[in-house]
Amino acid sequence: MSTLTRDPARTKPAAGPRRRWVPRLGGAVWLVWRQHRAALWTLVAVMIIGVAVMVHLRAQTMDFLAAQAATSRRPGGLPPEFETHVDRLHAVGSYFSYIPVLAGVLLGAPLFAGDLETGTAKLVTSQSVSRMRWLVTKLAVPAATLALSTGVLSAVFTWWWNPLKGLSDALIWTTFFSVTGFVPVAYALLTFTVGAVVGLLLRRTLVSMVVTLGVVVAIGFVWSELWRSLGHVMSISTDRGVGSGQVPPELPAQAEQLGQGTYFLTSSGDRLEWTTCLDQMDDDRAHTACLESKHVIGWSLDYLDVSQMQTMQWLGAGIMLFLAATVAAFVVLRGRARLL
Structure with a gap:
């Protein structure tokens, strides 16, 4: 009697090589990408090329500073050749101002406008993908790529600028406020969502791009006028008069003066514009008498200190991210209620 418990004809197939799992995009994410x-x-x-260029330029700058330290710097500071490195830093920083414009006009504006104009939106939403999922994915995939690219570029640029910011008056922190730290990321996300909502409302790609360009320029103007108000204005003053031999107070290192210039400080603590008694400048006695009649005892200056930079940047970035999130929420709600 046979003791076989299975059919010998059913042989076990030879084990093949194991397939390694490779992450792949699928569904709505793949479609958006x-x-x-x-x-x-x-x-x-752009991120990869930008990082490579900045790493190379930073290495050149640090080699230059190391060579200057080895040969003992002159009492007057760094040699004129250092201005070449300063100009490179300014040139690269100036390109960051185009990122919000490109994010809004070329990435945000066509995002929904193109699909609505060509009818792709109607085709997608008629499939198994829900409208909510499609809207969220349409926003999330480009936003994540934009945030990653801008964040890496900003981090490398900040790394380049940090060891140089106190070496030249041309490298004052206010010049690089909007192109370092987390500000470029938040700024780009804001303009991207603004472009997306413009495209969703206007439903025409070219028109949406033109309108977005105008809106982004307006946002840039408002930001340039208001970002200094994010900091706490500090004052420095003197009380030894403004006559011969007396000079206005000197600002701390890397501080930026605010206002129209130096103010006159009175004994009561009030401040007068520097144009006070300007019509009597030709006569020293008359000018001095005029200032004394107004009880001027010294000068006063307003300024922003470099120690506030990071706090101001995080506050400004937080405001822009809040606005971006609000606009994105409007896009999702509007698109869910009325897309086609």
Whole structure:
């Protein structure tokens, strides 16, 4: 009697090589990446090239400073050749001002406008993908790529600027306030969502891009006028008169003076514009008598200190992120209620 408990004809197949799991995009994420792959891959390429360029330029700058330290710097400071490195830093920093514009006009504005104009939105929402999921994915994939690319570029640029910021008056912190830290990321996300909502409302790609450009320029103007108000204005004054031999107070290192200039300080603590008694400047006695009649005892200056930079940046970035989140929420709610 046979003791076989299984059919010998059923042989176990030979074990093949194991397949390694490779993460792949799928579903709505893949669709969004496929639709905007040109813009998204461009972002990644710009990030890689920008990082390589900045790392190379920073290495040159640090080698220059190391050589100057080895040969003992002159009493007057760094040689004129250092201005070449300063100009490079300014040139690269100036390109950061284009990121919010490009994020809004080229990435945000066509995001929904293109699909609504060509009818792709109607096709997608008629499939198994829900409208809510499609809207969230449409915003999340480009936003994540934009935040990553801008964040890496900003981090490397900040790393380049940090050891140089106290070495030249041309490298004052206010010049680099909007291109270092987390501000560029928040700024780019804000303009991106603004472009997205413009495209959702206007439903025409070219028109949306033009309108977004105007809105982004307006946002840039408002930001340039208001970001200094995020800090706490500090004052420095003297009380030894303003006559011969007396000079206005000297600001701390890397501080930026605010206002129209130096103010006159009176004995009561009030401040007068520097144009006070200006019409009597030609006559020293008359000018002195005029100032004495107004009880002027010294000068006073307003300024922002470099120690406030990071706090101001996080506050400004927080405000822009809040606005971006609000606009994104409006896009999702509006698109869910009325998309086609």
